[in-house]
Amino acid sequence: MSAAIGMEVLKTKGRKIWLVVAVMMAVQLLWAGWAISNKDANDLIQGWMFFLYQFPMLNCIIMPVIAAVVASRLSDVEHKGQTFKLLETIIPAQRIFAAKFIWGSIYMLGAALGQLAIMIGMGFVLHFGGPVPWGALASYLFFTLVVSLTIYIFQQGVSMLVANQMVPMTLGLVGGFIGLFSMFFPQGLQKLILWSYYGVLMQVGMNWDETTRATDFYWTAIDWSGLGLILVFFVLIYGIGRILFVRREV
Amino acid sequence: MSNIIETEGLSKQYGNIYRVKDVDLKVPEGAIYGFLGPNGAGKSTTLKMILGLAKPTEGEIAVFGKRVNSKNRLENLKNVGSLIESPSYYGHLTGEENLRIFQTLRGVPKQNITEVLKIVRLENQQSKKVSQYSLGMKQRLGLASALLGYPKLLILDEPTNGLDPAGISEMRELIQSLPQKFGMTVVVSSHLLSEIDQLATRVGIIREGELVYQDSLTKLHQYSKQHLAVRTMNNEVTKAFLSQNGVAWEAEDDYLIIPQMKDTMMAEISKALGQNNIGLVRIEERKKSLEDIFLELTGTAVSL
Numbered sequence: 149m150s151a152a153i154g155m156e157v158l159k160t161k162g163r164k165i166w167l168v169v170a171v172m173m174a175v176q177l178l179w180a181g182w183a184i185s186n187k188d189a190n191d192l193i194q195g196w197m198f199f200l201y202q203f204p205m206l207n208c209i210i211m212p213v214i215a216a217v218v219a220s221r222l223s224d225v226e227h228k229g230q231t232f233k234l235l236e237t238i239i240p241a242q243r244i245f246a247a248k249f250i251w252g253s254i255y256m257l258g259a260a261l262g263q264l265a266i267m268i269g270m271g272f273v274l275h276f277g278g279p280v281p282w283g284a285l286a287s288y289l290f291f292t293l294v295v296s297l298t299i300y301i302f303q304q305g306v307s308m309l310v311a312n313q314m315v316p317m318t319l320g321l322v323g324g325f326i327g328l329f330s331m332f333f334p335q336g337l338q339k340l341i342l343w344s345y346y347g348v349l350m351q352v353g354m355n356w357d358e359t360t361r362a363t364d365f366y367w368t369a370i371d372w373s374g375l376g377l378i379l380v381f382f383v384l385i386y387g388i389g390r391i392l393f394v395r396r397e398v
Numbered sequence: 399m400s401n402i403i404e405t406e407g408l409s410k411q412y413g414n415i416y417r418v419k420d421v422d423l424k425v426p427e428g429a430i431y432g433f434l435g436p437n438g439a440g441k442s443t444t445l446k447m448i449l450g451l452a453k454p455t456e457g458e459i460a461v462f463g464k465r466v467n468s469k470n471r472l473e474n475l476k477n478v479g480s481l482i483e484s485p486s487y488y489g490h491l492t493g494e495e496n497l498r499i500f501q502t503l504r505g506v507p508k509q510n511i512t513e514v515l516k517i518v519r520l521e522n523q524q525s526k527k528v529s530q531y532s533l534g535m536k537q538r539l540g541l542a543s544a545l546l547g548y549p550k551l552l553i554l555d556e557p558t559n560g561l562d563p564a565g566i567s568e569m570r571e572l573i574q575s576l577p578q579k580f581g582m583t584v585v586v587s588s589h590l591l592s593e594i595d596q597l598a599t600r601v602g603i604i605r606e607g608e609l610v611y612q613d614s615l616t617k618l619h620q621y622s623k624q625h626l627a628v629r630t631m632n633n634e635v636t637k638a639f640l641s642q643n644g645v646a647w648e649a650e651d652d653y654l655i656i657p658q659m660k661d662t663m664m665a666e667i668s669k670a671l672g673q674n675n676i677g678l679v680r681i682e683e684r685k686k687s688l689e690d691i692f693l694e695l696t697g698t699a700v701s702l
Binding site for chain 1: 446449450451452453472475478480482483484485486487488489490491495498499500502503504505543
């Protein structure tokens with residue numbers, strides 16, 4: 149397996165995939181900077197909670213785009229060069245699928261760590277109130293990864309099965325928008341949509357007073373059933389994607 | 399001589415249509431087996447089934463004497479190199495990097511890269527991105543990938559597709575040298591009769607998914623030898639006369655086709671027929687070209 153992963157790394161040489169992740173992180177940084185720029189010292193007391201509320205919302209659109217681009221970039225080299233028919237006479241198809249997933253996950257981990265670094269960095273620079281909520285930040289990293297990897301494996305499955313990469317790219321964008329708008333859907337419905345899980349697993353809620361126009365953030369309980377469901381989705385999508393990839397004829 | 403590949407009743411059905419039907423392929427060890435057939439006849443599908451890239455609907459495949467199944471497929475393929483339809487490559491990487499990927503995955507020594515690059519005469523182009531290669535160079539790189547593990551069996555599907563005459567000739571020379579140099583058995587498919595004629599020692603001809611001929615190329619050439627076509631006033635009596643005198647014949651329309659023979663022998667027959675009051679109407683010399691035979695077997699105009 150290590151050889152297969154090593155070769156995935158070589159295949160991405162010169163493909164500038166990290167650039168896509170970096171650009172999306174820059175967008176997230178600018179967005180966070182803009183969102184917090186009009187907050188006064190009083191608001192910054194809830195700075196950590198503000199970020200832990202804002203970032204998952206942003207992730208609904210940003211992470212699916214990263215997942216779609218990474219999966220597509222890792223798969224289109226195989227379609228373009230018609231390499232699956234040679235690779236599958238050398239190593240098992242399931243190993244190709246797993247190696248691509250592992251290498252793609254590194255990019256998703258990089259993106260998740262990148263946004264965590266943005267949050268912590270800005271928190272320290274802007275002197276957010278109270279102690280750093282390390283536990284909530286660690287949970288945030290974990291939830292973001294679980295949801296992102298589930299979306300990524302969906303994207304990878306489509307990208308590896310369909311040669312025309314417009315299909316997975318469009319699915320990724322549409323999924324991101326559905327995820328963003330699903331914030332307004334009832335919770336039961338949200339849990340049926342893969343891209344809405346950044347919201348489902350949010351650890352912070354918000355009260356908005358219409359008369360004073362003041363916002364107040366509060367900690368919410370972790371939605372364990374939501375976490376369980378997304379893990380089930382992950383296992384199902386990985387399994388189905390792998391079966392379809394292994395069974396298809398080149 | 400044992401068979402390196404042996405298929406039995408190999409079939410592949412897509413929907414209600416059989417793309418490959420009851421193919422019993424027998425590839426002897428050390429041969430260059432030409433798998434000939436018009437486009438869409440089922441050559442690639444057959445080769446893909448042997449490589450496990452397509453699942454047979456019916457039939458069995460044995461490679462190196464072992465029956466191939468999903469469990470031992472990759473173990474069996476360790477000694478098989480392949481180039482199916484078109485070369486597989488990563489255009490954004492150099493030739494050497496491309497080979498490094500397949501060499502690492504195959505687990506063969508790194509020095510094989512340098513050696514196979516030399517064999518396909520790409521050693522001076524190894525640092526160039528493959529996207530900048532010509533089609534001929536890409537085909538040679540594909541062949542280099544297939545040769546990386548010095549396999550006992552090499553399966554090449556239309557390796558000269560899209561090449562110019564010089565490229566075809568170069569590729570042919572390369573393939574021809576492999577059995578002698580490395581003791582490989584080569585299966586090479588093509589829709590070009592002339593190519594197989596110059597390359598193969600044994601030939602299999604496939605038509606609409608069915609194997610219509612399989613034997614040595616020498617035997618196929620024998621069919622194309624000159625024959626005599628004889629027409630008499632009474633062919634039935636002539637048939638008996640020829641048989642009595644040990645001359646093989648074959649009826650074709652109003653003619654009896656007999657083997658080429660010396661003039662004195664033909665004069666004897668002519669005289670004997672006259673003595674038996676059988677009027678000799680016509681004697682023609684006929685020659686079936688290899689193309690005619692191919693056309694008869696495949697029902698498709700040959701590509702030259």
